[in-house]
Amino acid sequence: MVPITTLHYLVVAAALFVLGVIGVLTRRNVVIVLMSIELILNAVNLNLVAFSRMWGNLNGQVFAIFIVVDAAAEAAVGLGILIAFFRNKETINVDEIDLLKW
Amino acid sequence: MSARANDSTKDVSSLSNLDLETPEKTYLDSNELIINMGPQHPATHGVLRVILKLDGEKVLGTECVIGYLHRGVEKIAENRTYTMFNPYVDRMDYVAAVSNGLGYCEAVEKLMNVEAPARAKYIRVILTELNRIASHQLWLGTHALDIGAMTPLFYTFRDREEILKIFEKYCGARLTTHAFRIGGCQYETYAGFEKDVKNVLTFFAPKIDEYEALLTTNRIWLERTKNVGVISGADCVALGVTGPVLRASGVQWDLRKAQPYAAYSEFDFEIPIGTNGDTYDRYLVRMAEMRQSLRIIEQAVNGIPEGPIMGKVPKVIKPPVGEIYHSIEAPKGELGYFIVSDGSTQPYRLRVRPPSFVNLQALDIMVRGLLVADVVAVIGTLDIVLGEVDR
Amino acid sequence: MPNFIMSYLGSTVTPGEAGNQFWALMYVLIIFAGVSVAVIAMNWIERKALAHFQVRLGPMRVGPHGLLQPFADALKLMLKEDIIPAEADQFVFWVAPLIGLLAAFTVYTVIPFGPSQAVSDMNIGILFMLGVSSLGVLGIVVAGWASNSHYPLIGALRSSAQMVSYEVAMGLAVVSAILMTSLNASGTGTLSMIGIVQAQQQQGVWFIFKFFPLGFIALVIFAIAMIAETNRAPFDMAEAESELTAGYHTEYSGLRWSLFMLAEYAAMIAVSSIAVTLWVGGWMRPFPNLLNAPAWDFVFSLFPGLTFLGLAAIAFVGVARMPAHSFFKIQRIGLAVFAALLGFIALLLLVIAVVGRSADTSVAARFREGIDYVYWFVLKVAVFMYLFIWYRATWPRYRFDQLMRVGWKVLLPISLGVLVVTAIVGVIVS
């Protein structure tokens, strides 16, 4: 069997990233768009950790932790906006979020 | 909550013709949540159905749907003779059957203008007060269980057994006793009755302390009951609420003192009252009432006179034409009987004023603005028996 | 074969660490079976203890003193119709109990029953445990949602809010214990479960007594939070039967319901194990440093046998006290057999203790050591489990807002304070 190299991880990360991008671009449900963003962030994390392993350097892992922190903040604020929006418009459809001010 | 859950209850909201406070627009779909509590629900003490209108967990309003246990007791009375109807009243408030019988017998006696002999009155007082303790014990156990304390239920049921044993020895039945007859009592006390009752007296005082040790100063119990289900004395009076609920709101009103019946005028006892009218005060009032009942029983059993137990009552009970309202202080409040007689052997009309039914009205104003968990506590503290509410 | 067994018994590290896949798998199986048995035993003990708290007898009919009741219940639940409500989300409804069960059982991979008696010694052990046990909430939330009914939904929302809130206080209490592990010469702490117990051994004190009362307060906070985490009385808001009928599992029945119960009890044992490992010295017997003579070792190694002997004696007393009526004949025989079984186990343990008393590396000695470790660990866990029952019998239930207030306004500040004070004291001491 082929030994597992950094490349393998990068391919998985790329796949997750592309799936995330497709989700963000095409889905209409805001919750799922936010989840797709989490997918993208995970793909980035996987890359960072894989490179950290490749170079024997922990900077990548520390970056990954910062990204997790960022993801938590993003999820909290994003879902907060979503609820505030839902309270006013009673929809969670991105296509209907088309006004600058409401 | 999600509207998935809401859709199925649209028909329930149309049932409600109460003008419930419109909920604030919330982020929860801006719809209030309507929950059917009961009739199959562990905390509604039988088959009470409460439609709760909730904002999250906050109660905006309630509506009680009753009648699931309706047996037409008042209608049955019109088709039975006065004597035959006597056992039926036991089935209304089945945890305080003796009180029900006492109220009915006294009402008919009053209508016929006969009086029970002194000894019968004393026996009546002893049994009724024993029954008051038993009823309060059952209330305490189930109320504590509703709030989440399992153990008091078993303690109270263990101790209630002693009282039920006396009932069983006296009249052969434990729950629906049919202890009294119109004009007095049918049975003389059994040998050792007084000893048994005195045993109960010495047995119970420490047991009540035991319940109090479990609950009275328990932090969680205090937090769950203090300032929960507050009702003012004026509101109580306006709604006709009676019994411990009324007294816990600071109104000193007890029919045993206010218009003494049986032999109550001869005993020395106090009417415990509360100040805040919250669930905790109602708990304290009922605990104090159990102690007062012990006092009454002690005086009664020590001063029980000798003599006949049956008054001069004709074989066929045929009260004169007229009407009468007689009420007694049942464990749950004022239990009244209104009897219209057309001179025949059967009542023309008999109307019962059950305390639980009237007290249940207070549920709505007591729980508005509280949480779902408090609804359970308040239903428990009202001490309702559905047999009596629905009749 | 003996060599093969010795290949494991001779090892001083966990099978996972030694890369011994066969024994690692065996351990997984043993722990799965052991936890299941413990859950069954806990079920019986809880019912009996609760009954005796409440002046009643509890199960008495199925088997002597109801000993077979849990098995009968399990059988009943398996045979019961497994109802999936028509409006429920079929797949999620199906998968929800499994999530909870998986989370509860995965935790056991890092629980150390002894220095080498664990599936694995992860160097992020405690982090892993907290993380995986927090996954259990997903099962509850999803179960409440999938039932598509009001009571389960409210129950699920309540319990998820509750578990997420109490995790914070719980985590801070755990951190203060982890901080104590770093009070050694190198100043390096550890997150490994085994390392935490060893740190207590090196410092010569269980962390419950360390910097008294700091360790004790942390344990109390953890003990309160763990009750909330496992949804037990007085924090059983999620399944408050008098308010929400049965909370998130109202719509569940049969086997699926029993999986929820299994997960709940497994989670109770798991959090108790964390508490034991972090504060009460894990597998260590009392005074391992003070009374470290081989003679003391021997005395303490008699405890498992004596415990079983005591249980056997109690069971025999039960046999003697049974009414002489012929109706009880089978029950008497059953209880006598059970007592004899306990006595046999006691005898076996005592023999092992005597044979393996020398501190050499023979099979018997290693075996004796292992039994000691597991015995003390299980005994300590059992004390915590008893507390769960005791609380349930004694206290009323908190209301939801009060529960959140306790979590955020009482436990959180106290645990933060304990953490800061522990850090300061630790710096001053070292």
Add this chain to the structure above:
Amino acid sequence: MNPAMNSALNSGMAPVATPFFFYMLAGLAVVGGLLVITRRNAVHSALALIVTLLAVAGLYLMLYAPFVAGVQIIVYAGGIMVLFLFVIMLVNIERSSKERRFNRMWPVGLGAACALLALFVSAFAKGKALFPEGMMSMPESSNTQQIATMLYGDAGRMGQYTFAFEIASLLLLVAILGAVIMTKKRI
């Protein structure tokens, strides 16, 4: 998660059956990701995302990054996903689940998918030349400690990322306040 694998990874032993676990976890992650963006029901998407996150945590373990894996499980699977599920239950998803799932951006999605395909092909074609096969060895057993040193510093000195770490905590505080202000009816 297989215990033998985890522990072997943590203790510096040669990992067992690495390719098997890698392909299993990678497959789980990708299938989970696919389900996230295709499921109609948001709760199903969330469950799929949980599977992906746990699989990625497993991949971190295989990359000798146990601390990151632990953080991933605690923060992502235990925290963020519960938040997501909570919000899904609060908002009305009945309507959105009946509507069209996708908007008119599908050509872009198709483009992205094609890009992915191209990436796979190119990686297959010449990827091996780009990345060395061997990996640098790291002392995994003190992974947590080394990360802590980088974040907090050691022996009185500031760590490399101490300042960034403080900023991150500030970010979290701001996020908390923002979320509370936006969702609360009345402050």
